[in-house]
């Protein structure tokens with residue numbers, strides 16, 4: 054079988070993927086590991102993380118875990134320092150962690166707003182602030198922020214999530230323009246509708262499911278493993294001159310009226 058193109062080879066690289074105990078984060082971590090990276094899984098639930106790590110170890114890849122809340126800046130600093138001492142310097146950061154608190158805007162509570170802004174936007178700032186200066190000191194690094202279809206469009210009941218993901222798109226560009234001169238490439242991935250736990254209520258809603266399939270030119274939901282190609286590209290040498298870009302992986306949804 055032809056060897057993989059060395060441009061996409063992640064052997065010798067170490068990646069931290071936040072929110073990777075399940076869903077898109079787990080799929081991305083698995084994909085980076087399959088491309089050769091050592092992956093560090095992150096989440097708040099130690100038991101779930103240990104299970105995810107065991108699954109990947111059984112597949113023969115090197116995986117570590119870092120249990121911390123990405124909205125806690127001090128914990129992010131502490132855990133990144135530990136990873137860089139005990140595992141390896143981080144070459145790749147994937148800011149994937151995110152939550153939903155869906156509610157009609159007029160009824161949305163302050164807690165629902167703050168929790169989603171904190172969990173989806175501030176978290177990326179806090180973890181990047183822990184990792185970025187270390188990458189800058191080394192003159193190299195890849196940061197991938199998992200934005201969303203909702204970085205550019207909205208639908209009812211997700212004003213907090215869309216605002217956070219819109220902010221994350223601009224934080225991605227802000228990081229890119231400040232850190233490119235230090236050899237870092239910062240980009241985003243904008244998933245469309247994917248079959249994840251976060252979306253289970255939507256998939257199981259026949260009307261919503263029909264709407265997604267009709268509104269998506271590909272006519273279906275995405276499968277988490279279909280995000281891996283974009284993640285490996287943005288984590289590898291293949292994207293060394295790509296900066297501040299948001300790559301939609303959405304079955305064509307953003308392209309369609």
Ligand code: GCO
Pocket residue numbers: 153155200201202203208211214243244245246247251252255
């Ligand atoms: C929703 C969905 C969306 C998608 C995703 C698209 O409630 O509309 O959860 O937020 O999952 O964010 O990129």
